[in-house]
Amino acid sequence: MLMRKVPVFVPASPWGLRLPQKFLFLLFLSGLVTLCFGALFLLPNSSRLKRLFLAPRTQQPGLEVVAEVAGHPLVREQESPPNPAPAVPAPGEDDASSQASARRRKGWLRRTHPTGTREMATAARSSGSSALRPQGATAPRPQGATAARSSGSAPLRPQEPSIPFSFDFHAFRSRLRHPVLGTRADESKEPQSLVRAQREKIKEMMQFAWQSYKRYAMGKNELRPLTKDGYEGNMFGGLSGATIIDSLDTLYLMELQEEFQEAKAWVEENFHLNVSGEASLFEVNIRYIGGLLSAFYLTGEEVFRIKAIKLGEKLLPAFNTPTGIPKGVVNFKSSIRSWGWAMAGSSSVLAEFGSLHLEFLHLTELSGNQVFAEKVRNIRKVLRKIDKPFGLYPNFLSPVSGNWMQHHVSVGGLGDSFYEYLIKSWLMSAKTDVEAKDMYYEALEAIETHLLNVSPGGLTYIAEWRGGVLDHKMGHLACFSGGMIALGAEDAKEEKRARYRELAAQITKTCHESYARSDTKLGPEAFWFNSGREAVATQLSESYYILRPEVVESYMYLWRQTHDPIYREWGWEVVTALEKYCRTEAGFSGIQDVYSSIPSHDNKQQTFFLAETLKYLYLLFSEDDMLSLEDWVFNTEAHPLPVNRSDSPGRVGGQL
Ligand code: DMJ
Numbered sequence: 001m002l003m004r005k006v007p008v009f010v011p012a013s014p015w016g017l018r019l020p021q022k023f024l025f026l027l028f029l030s031g032l033v034t035l036c037f038g039a040l041f042l043l044p045n046s047s048r049l050k051r052l053f054l055a056p057r058t059q060q061p062g063l064e065v066v067a068e069v070a071g072h073p074l075v076r077e078q079e080s081p082p083n084p085a086p087a088v089p090a091p092g093e094d095d096a097s098s099q100a101s102a103r104r105r106k107g108w109l110r111r112t113h114p115t116g117t118r119e120m121a122t123a124a125r126s127s128g129s130s131a132l133r134p135q136g137a138t139a140p141r142p143q144g145a146t147a148a149r150s151s152g153s154a155p156l157r158p159q160e161p162s163i164p165f166s167f168d169f170h171a172f173r174s175r176l177r178h179p180v181l182g183t184r185a186d187e188s189k190e191p192q193s194l195v196r197a198q199r200e201k202i203k204e205m206m207q208f209a210w211q212s213y214k215r216y217a218m219g220k221n222e223l224r225p226l227t228k229d230g231y232e233g234n235m236f237g238g239l240s241g242a243t244i245i246d247s248l249d250t251l252y253l254m255e256l257q258e259e260f261q262e263a264k265a266w267v268e269e270n271f272h273l274n275v276s277g278e279a280s281l282f283e284v285n286i287r288y289i290g291g292l293l294s295a296f297y298l299t300g301e302e303v304f305r306i307k308a309i310k311l312g313e314k315l316l317p318a319f320n321t322p323t324g325i326p327k328g329v330v331n332f333k334s335s336i337r338s339w340g341w342a343m344a345g346s347s348s349v350l351a352e353f354g355s356l357h358l359e360f361l362h363l364t365e366l367s368g369n370q371v372f373a374e375k376v377r378n379i380r381k382v383l384r385k386i387d388k389p390f391g392l393y394p395n396f397l398s399p400v401s402g403n404w405m406q407h408h409v410s411v412g413g414l415g416d417s418f419y420e421y422l423i424k425s426w427l428m429s430a431k432t433d434v435e436a437k438d439m440y441y442e443a444l445e446a447i448e449t450h451l452l453n454v455s456p457g458g459l460t461y462i463a464e465w466r467g468g469v470l471d472h473k474m475g476h477l478a479c480f481s482g483g484m485i486a487l488g489a490e491d492a493k494e495e496k497r498a499r500y501r502e503l504a505a506q507i508t509k510t511c512h513e514s515y516a517r518s519d520t521k522l523g524p525e526a527f528w529f530n531s532g533r534e535a536v537a538t539q540l541s542e543s544y545y546i547l548r549p550e551v552v553e554s555y556m557y558l559w560r561q562t563h564d565p566i567y568r569e570w571g572w573e574v575v576t577a578l579e580k581y582c583r584t585e586a587g588f589s590g591i592q593d594v595y596s597s598i599p600s601h602d603n604k605q606q607t608f609f610l611a612e613t614l615k616y617l618y619l620l621f622s623e624d625d626m627l628s629l630e631d632w633v634f635n636t637e638a639h640p641l642p643v644n645r646s647d648s649p650g651r652v653g654g655q656l
Contacts, residue, residue, distance in 0.1 A: 172297070180631075182625035186623055199618060207259065219270060225603065226586070226603040231604070235280045236288070238277035239284065245271070248267075249291065252295070264295075275332050281328055281329070289311055323398075325348050325382055338399065347397060347398055349396065349414055351417050353397070357421045389407055395414035407465075410478070412477040412526075413477045416478065419484065428641060437491065441493075452503075457534045473528045476511075476523055481507055482505070482554035486505075508555065518536075520545070520591065522577045522581060536595075537594075540593060544602065547609035552574055568620060581597075582601075590602040615638050
């Protein structure tokens with residue numbers, strides 16, 4: 001009916017067209033519009049056109065994915081980058097010729113940036129005079145898909161959009177106080193020294209772990225050395241190659257050049273972010289984001305920076321809660337949730353949401369996008385304000401109400417790296433983040449008062465606290481605290497410094513005891529101080545060792561602080577035990593029972609064995625200026641992130 005009436009009441013067209021003409025004109029017009037939009041999708045490079053036409057002006061490329069996935073108003077939260085710069089060519093958009101692929105496989109140091117005499121010399125050896133690129137010289141352009149395609153051997157890889165922000169890598173490198181790999185003073189003094197041989201042994205272990213992974217599990221998250229296959233696990237939401245990303249910086253550090261190139265090539269060609277599973281925010285952050293960030297800071301290769309930022313964007317929906325405290329699980333496709341085991345799914349875990357600060361500040365630093373820094377700044381604000389029982393931080397917090405959900409306090413699992421990130425935030429900010437410093441020393445004071453104990457046998461340990469009642473046990477995870485307390489001792493109040501140095505040494509000694517009292521000389525997952533037993537596990541379910549790093553991590557910090565040879569002795573005991581009980585024909589494996597000298601392997605070469613355990617051991621037998629603590633802090637997966645001394649857009653400094 002309406003249709004019939006329409007012609008009667010339609011006024012004459014202002015252009016004087018009659019109805020049939022008008023109809024034809026509209027038909028033509030709509031055809032034209034359809035054609036134009038079709039072109040957006042059909043023309044080559046149409047993704048750029050889509051961005052140009054379809055994205056709101058203030059939106060930064062890349063964020064549309066997150067906004068779309070989460071139904072989250074990220075676009076409104078964005079500001080333009082403070083210092084918009086011409087887009088850096090992304091890997092894949094590079095116009096490098098077919099020589100690139102061959103170059104990539106040949107020369108590793110040539111395409112990174114030598115900073116020290118040793119690195120310069122190695123670079124010169126490996127690539128002729130052109131390798132002697134002084135700091136500040138133009139960075140070699142990254143090679144990517146174009147190169148891979150033209151080599152004819154690598155599979156095609158979708159193009160990565162670039163990040164419209166450039167980071168001045170050379171300015172950053174020139175601010176470092178030490179060459180990244182150090183000057184290797186010990187090698188020139190004593191080329192055949194014991195310590196050098198020990199370092200070489202650890203390097204061989206890394207090479208073996210990598211080669212085994214490559215042979216049986218390349219591209220999978222972890223190697224299963226007994227069954228000689230790969231394992232994806234369920235922590236990474238469909239992301240692959242966790243071992244590769246976690247290994248990059250260790251391979252670089254040990255100058256395993258070919259292996260580093262293999263790892264990098266895999267990232268360029270096979271590390272895809274278009275996954276849709278459920279991931280642990282914490283694990284993806286510390287392993288993948290941490291690994292990519294440190295690989296970028298060590299090499300200046302754009303592919304690592306771009307992948308880190310893109311992956312960081314995929315984590316942002318986790319923060320979409322009433323308090324801004326992120327949930328532990330992020331579904332890369334649609335939603336977020338808390339862990340089912342964390343207070344019946346109602347809680348976020350202190351060590352998880354409290355261990356994002358370092359990486360997220362660097363994501364802002366490298367992207368110019370403030371959203372990352374804002375997210376962790378907000379977590380800090382919530383934690384600063386909330387009441388703390390006796391000054392302690394319980395492990396579970398509701399991301400909805402912002403209240404503690406249970407009064408369980410631990411410096412081991414569930415709490416550990418939250419404390420670590422406070423002191424490291426202070427250090428990474430070049431000692432300007434006073435808030436982090438204050439929070440750290442206040443927390444440590446409370447831990448000392450309420451959790452610290454000395455056993456009848458004279459062993460110092462940090463117990464766990466349940467609403468005022470103590471569990472007299474320490475987890476292997478808590479053994480990182482010796483190193484942390486040593487690291488923080490220097491900036492404590494004058495009257496506390498010596499005390500904290502001593503405390504760090506005592507806790508580390510206790511953790512060594514947990515190793516020394518086992519048959520394998522490797523430590524159990526948890527050890528107790530009760531019923532006359534000290535520093536030993538009391539049940540089989542706590543007697544396993546899964547190649548964890550925390551004890552050697554503390555040896556490394558204590559060594560750097562004291563140069564007491566005992567720490568190298570203890571470190572070497574671990575190397576010997578790993579070789580004897582954990583090395584298998586096809587890689588390293590954890591063991592089920594440290595109290596049995598006939599090893600029963602758990603069939604898992606954990607990614608943190610390559611990222612942390614072997615790296616800390618290698619550093620323990622290296623000079624102090626290799627990844628100097630003046631220049632770097634290690635994230636909780638041992639990925640080095642630089643101390644920020646710049647007044648840069650990300651303000652990794654304390655003014656966040
Ligand atoms: C690592 O993934 C990290 O160190 C994390 O903080 C907890 N511990 C494991 C290794 O034990």
